[in-house]
Amino acid sequence: MKSALVFGSGGGSNFKSIYKHIETGELALNISCVISNNSTSGILHFASEKGLNTFHLSQKKLPDAKEYEHAYLNLLDTYSPDLVILAGYMKHIPASFIQRMPFKILNIHPSLLPAFGGHGMYGLNVHKAVFQRGTKISGATIHFVTEDYDEGPILLQEQVLLNGDESPEEIAEKVLQVEHTLYPKAVKICIDGDYIIKENRVVLLERENK
Numbered sequence: 001m002k003s004a005l006v007f008g009s010g011g012g013s014n015f016k017s018i019y020k021h022i023e024t025g026e027l028a029l030n031i032s033c034v035i036s037n038n039s040t041s042g043i044l045h046f047a048s049e050k051g052l053n054t055f056h057l058s059q060k061k062l063p064d065a066k067e068y069e070h071a072y073l074n075l076l077d078t079y080s081p082d083l084v085i086l087a088g089y090m091k092h093i094p095a096s097f098i099q100r101m102p103f104k105i106l107n108i109h110p111s112l113l114p115a116f117g118g119h120g121m122y123g124l125n126v127h128k129a130v131f132q133r134g135t136k137i138s139g140a141t142i143h144f145v146t147e148d149y150d151e152g153p154i155l156l157q158e159q160v161l162l163n164g165d166e167s168p169e170e171i172a173e174k175v176l177q178v179e180h181t182l183y184p185k186a187v188k189i190c191i192d193g194d195y196i197i198k199e200n201r202v203v204l205l206e207r208e209n210k
Contacts, residue, residue, distance in 0.1 A: 002082040002191050003030040005075060007089040012043025014108060015087040017180040018187055019050065027188055032079040037091045059091075072097045083190055086145065087183070090122065095147050103153065103197055105145035106190065108183055110175045112157055113141040117150035127168040127175070136162050138171060140179045142186035144202070153202045155195065156186045 006015055015034070021027040034047035039056045047054045055075070062068040072094050084105040086093075098105060109117060110126045116138075121129065130138045139159040146152040158181075160174045189195055194205045 001028050001030050003032045003079065004083040004085050004187075005032055005079060005081045006034045006043075006047075006085045006087055007091075007093075008034070008036055008041065008043035008087040009038050009090040010041055010043065010088045012041065012046050012087055013176065014179055014183050015043055015085070016046060018085065018087070018184050019046075021184040021187075027184060027191065029083075029187065029191055032081055033075065035075065037089075043087065069094045069096060073100065076100055083187070084145075085187065093145060098145055098147055103144045104190075106155070106183075106186060107143055107145050107152070108179055109141045109143065109150060110138075110172070110179065111141065112137065112139040112159060113143060113150055113154060119149055121150070124168055124172060127171040130162075130171055131166070131168045134164055136164060138162060138175055140175055140182050142182060144197075151200075153197050153200050155189065155202050156182055158182050 008015055018027065019031070022029055031052050033053040033055055034043060035055045035057050036044045037058050044054050057071055059068055062071055073096060076097070082104065084101055086105065086107040111117065111130065116126050116129050137159050139157060141154055142156045143154045144152040158178045160178055162171060166174070189204065196203050196205065
């Protein structure tokens with residue numbers, strides 16, 4: 001069975017959805033450890049309730065940049081994960097960590113990348129931008145993390161149709177519902193290895209009748 005590290009900063013609703021699929025047997029995945037920069041985060045609380053290993057990784061605790069980076073790398077050495085899942089993680093991932101896990105780090109973004117991506121585009125900021133632009137289609141994107149922010153190969157996307165009258169908060173709720181179904185699908189694809197990467201494009205093999 002493959003294993004994963006999970007990083008999150010907030011309530012962890014996407015991780016809860018993934019974990020539900022693990023509990024039902026739909027995802028054959030072992031969660032080695034759940035990591036958060038926020039010691040009181042909902043995701044750490046949930047992980048503790050489920051008896052999972054947890055780790056608080058904060059720059060406040062580790063102000064030295066080298067020591068902070070080493071803490072990330074030590075997680076890889078300790079757990080040797082097959083996959084890293086970012087579930088609402090609001091901190092920058094060190095380049096050395098990404099280099100150790102090429103095309104093995106998944107992130108979810110609350111828009112249809114490349115639209116409304118890049119620095120500063122996270123959480124409600126994304127939905128405010130969508131609202132202000134009056135876009136009639138938004139959605140969610142699951143992509144592999146690279147050193148270029150929000151530019152890694154896209155694994156899955158799903159659109160959400162908007163009528164233009166929704167508030168940013170209402171857009172967020174609609175997109176979140178899609179996220180909760182899309183992320184488990186993406187994780188399963190990674191577990192099964194049903195993809196190849198060609199020049200920053202993900203080709204889904206099951207769609208080619210693998």
